[in-house]
Amino acid sequence: MSTRTETGRPAAEAAAPSRGLAWLYVIAGGIGLLASGALTLEKIARLRDPDYIPTCSFNPVLSCGSVMDSSQAAVLGFPNPLLGIGGFAVVVTTGVAMLAGFRPPRWYRAGMVAGSTVAVVFIHWLIASSLYDIGALCPYCMVVWAVTIPIFWYSALDAWPALAPLRRVHSAILALWYVVIIALVVQRFWSYWTSLV
Amino acid sequence: MPTQSPRRxxxxxxxxxxxxxxxxxxxxxxxxxxxxxxxxxxxxxxxxGTTAAAPSETLVPEDAHTLSEADPDGPQVTLVEFLDYQCSACAAYYRNITSKIEKDYAGRITFVPRNFPLDIHPLAPLAARAAEAAGKQDKFAEMYTKLYQNWTDWAVQGESLRSDPKEAARQFERYAREIGLDVAQFRADIEAADVSKKVQRDMADGEKLGVEATPTFFINGKRFEPSGETFADVERQLRAELDKALG
Incomplete structure (x- = not known):
């Protein structure tokens, strides 16, 4: 492992960004970007032709259509996936820049935490809407749920010293987080899942 | 081993x-x-155990409307659909599957649509009452067909659900006129207590049967579990199960 010694600089500033976090930003952000893009294209196809059945609508449970048609799908007055295209593009760009040697200063990392906090709160509201209000699951949306959580979690661990003790069990917490959401999804659509077994 | 690198x-x-x-x-x-x-x-x-067979009165009450009646001398196959007139999945099922089933199995199966308007669809309860109100003049099937065939006119506007009950009521009255209903009677029935009680009864029955989403089908009391990826797959599966039940 090559160590670039940069003596004389304060530790906090000299610290090179974690490559793991950079790769997470590139991969998870890229997946989120693709899913948001796919949802936007489906939305456009549906606007053009109201009879269009989205490619991700398989049955009443797995149905992008019912989710896309809900009022929660355009909270700010325009389709949510546009937020995703904007947000995930920033995440990917940050990841690539970090791989290229960019060392995000404190304020930048705080910004990533702030942005991803808004995103993670938003997707949990969307999860609740999807499960308990709309009563359908949209596969592309679930991809977005799945990538937003680790982006938030590792941004927070990276930038927030108070969370330092949790670094020791970082992926256990992430796994627990996923398990809780999966359990809620399984419970809510119980009769559907049992029909597949 | 070198001492801790500056890499965070x-x-x-x-x-x-x-x-x-x-x-x-x-x-x-x-x-x-x-x-x-x-x-x-x-x-x-x-x-x-719960999906094996549902009690018949809960599935098909005496006053239930039918789109098709099985020949009394032939095999008795009953297809029950819990539906929501404003739900896009139901409308898509109608376009792709049930309108064809209705035609192709006319006189061979008893096809019973039941109301299950979901909270998320603002005009669904009104549409359910419109169909029931038409039913009081023996034109349930005609109104059912009108509601689904004109779904894009009254249920949605572009990508969002319509929610203005006054506008919907006007459209439904137009359909009532077109299918030859006494419109004044229709207008009164759509707000009548017995009509809304019937819709509520359907919903309560649906909940008892474990209906959670629309559309949900029961073939001879057994829940139909669509497993296909496309409407064509589900249609094939539904036809196969109906044919099997018909023997």
Whole structure:
């Protein structure tokens, strides 16, 4: 492992960004970007032709259509996936820049935490809407749920010293987080899942 | 080994030694798999029990409307659909599947649509009452067809659901006129207590039968579980089950 010694600089500033976090930003952000893009294209196809059945609508449970048609799908007055295209593009760009040697200063990392906090709160509201209000699951949306959580979690661990003790069990917490959401999804659509077994 | 490099360590960089994190993560994942797997495989049993056959009065009350009646001398096959007139999945089922089933199996099966308007569809209860109100003048099937064939006119506007009951009521009155109803009577019936009681009764029955989403079908009391990926697949599956029941 090559160590670039940069003596004389304060530790906090000299610290090179974690490559793991950079790769997470590139991969998870890229997946989120693709899913948001796919949802936007489906939305456009549906606007053009109201009879269009989205490619991700398989049955009443797995149905992008019912989710896309809900009022929660355009909270700010325009389709949510546009937020995703904007947000995930920033995440990917940050990841690539970090791989290229960019060392995000404190304020930048705080910004990533702030942005991803808004995103993670938003997707949990969307999860609740999807499960308990709309009563359908949209596969592309679930991809977005799945990538937003680790982006938030590792941004927070990276930038927030108070969370330092949790670094020791970082992926256990992430796994627990996923398990809780999966359990809620399984419970809510119980009769559907049992029909597949 | 060189002393700590200036590179900041993140949890994602991986542990230096097998850590408590790896152990805990594995425990969470394995436990979750075991619990979900066990419940799905063994807990599924009592669920099968409830889907085996539903009580007939709950499925098809005496005053239920039908789109088609089975020949009394032939095999008695009943297809019940719990539906929501404003739901896009139901409208898509109508366009792709049930309108064809209705035609192709006319006189061979008893096809019973039941109301299950969901909270998320603002005009669904009104549409359900419109169909029931038409039913009081023996034109239930005609109104059912009108509602689905004109779904894009009254139920949605571009990509969003319509929600203005006054505008919808005007449209429904137009349909009532077109199918030859006494419109004044229709207008009164749509607000009548017995009509809304009937819609509520349908919903209560649906809940008793474990209906959670629309459309939900029952063939001779057994819940139909669509497993296909496309409407064509589901249609084939539904036809296969109907044909099997017809013998």
């Amino acid at each position: 360590r993140s949890p994602l960089d991986g542990p230096r030694r097998p850590s408590i994190n790896v152990i805990l993560t594995s425990v969470v994942v394995v436990l979750a798999l075991v619990v979900f797997g066990t419940i799905l495989l063994f807990g599924g049993d009592d669920d099968n």
